[in-house]
Amino acid sequence: MGFFLEVLAGGLLAGVMYSLVAIGFVLIYKASGVFNFAQGAMVLFAALTFVSLLERGVPFWLSFVITLLAMVALALLIERAVLRPLVNRPPITLFMATLGLSYVIEGAAQALWGAQVHGLDLGIKDEPFEFAGLLLSQFDLFAAATAAVLVTTLSLLFSKTRIGLSLRAVADDPLAALAIGIRLQRIWAVVWAVAGFVGLVAGLLWGARLGVQFSLSLIVLKALPVLIIGGFTSIGGAIVGGLIIGASEKLAEVYIGPLIGGGIENWFPYVLALLFLLVRPAGLFGERAIERV
């Protein structure tokens, strides 16, 4: 039983890391209906910029601030150069644009900072320690706490601030938002900047775990099952989806893995997502249209 709980807790915590990536998608999808394939590239760009600054002797917090500014600049640029010209186009066109965008961002990151792998040390030891009788990873706990702070901040932003309310208004009905004078372009720029910030946080944590390298942008593929399970429009869903994926893939690895020769972690989330797709196509927390005339 103790072992089971330990696997479960480890899985849940690892799942938070997936949620962090998924939240970036949810933000952009909610506000503009675009599945932003470039989110992974943004994570990479942020992590690479941060670590390169650090390696050039820039202090930790200054590197963080500079990277954040770079992400905001990137968001403004994307809104100007990609979203604005493509306004009113079908979602598939926008998706293709973000696909192209992801290559541009990756290319820019490479041209700017080179292609070698960097280690990233956030100063948190990735060693197990005992908590309530369970052996847990200190790093995972740190990641979970970071995610908790991030989600709380975002939900305050969306419920208490004018920009947050406007953002939810645009997500609900862009035409009505336009009719009352909300500037869609400004909202998009803000959303992409916030998604860039979330990408930075995810990039630092994933970079510290895996090393900062180009495969980092492939974590988009890990976020996809999370989004299918949690729904594309809910931050809470992204969290729960991440937890479900994290826990079930670890449990499957430990309990089913030996029976069929291991390696389950790589494909299990997709099978799970497929099952969810059959039962709840909108995801657990996806916003179904409110049915009411």
Added chain:
Amino acid sequence: MPGTPILQLERIEVIYDQVILAVRGISLAVPQGGIVALLGANGAGKSTTLKAISSLVRAERGEVVQGRILFDGTDITHANPAKLAESGLVQVLEGRHCFGHLSVEENLKTGGFVRRPSRADLSASLEKIYHYFPRLKTRRHSLAGYTSGGEQQMVAIGRALMAKPRLILLDEPSMGLAPQIVEEIFEIVRDLNQREGVSFLLAEQNATVALRHASYGYVIENGVVATEGTASELAGSDALQASYLGGKTVASLVAA
């Protein structure tokens, strides 16, 4: 009509998708402080005309290709919708378009943001809206998507009012509502017109109700103005009955 009208359309033409000519040379005027009705059957071009004025046609791949639109004498033909809302011209869309996942109060608040009001100003405006729509105050914390059709129409109008507009373009407020609720909403419109001095351009299929509250009306047919006149002239006119009500008289509609 004495003085400069608050709104003037000079032979405007509107094209969707660069091929569909939906409005073919409409001219009309709304006097300061007036309520003007825009009547016509399905697909006549009422909504397109309103969206041309508010510049929202551009969000639907439409464009004003001919003519001019003047708001308070200023050319606004190609103005940005946010600028228009800021300067006091707001549209209430056909079908209400509330933000379904926002509460009633949040919906109202979003309408005021365009003025960049202080916190105190925003809550004062809110109280004023609740004064005109007491029903909304009791539902203030409900999600707008779960309120009744009539309440949603009130939210949509209240939200537009939060911008402190001088002219509201109101598209089919009666759509899908019980006669009693329609009456309630039109009473409030008249109240707002008289007490706050808000002018209205009102698109309606329901000519009977619209002409009872408007002072002047235009009947649109296939994207052109077929008839115009004062409300009482139109209510009794054969042209209106023939072209738009398919032969039925207004009186028979009232009876129905």
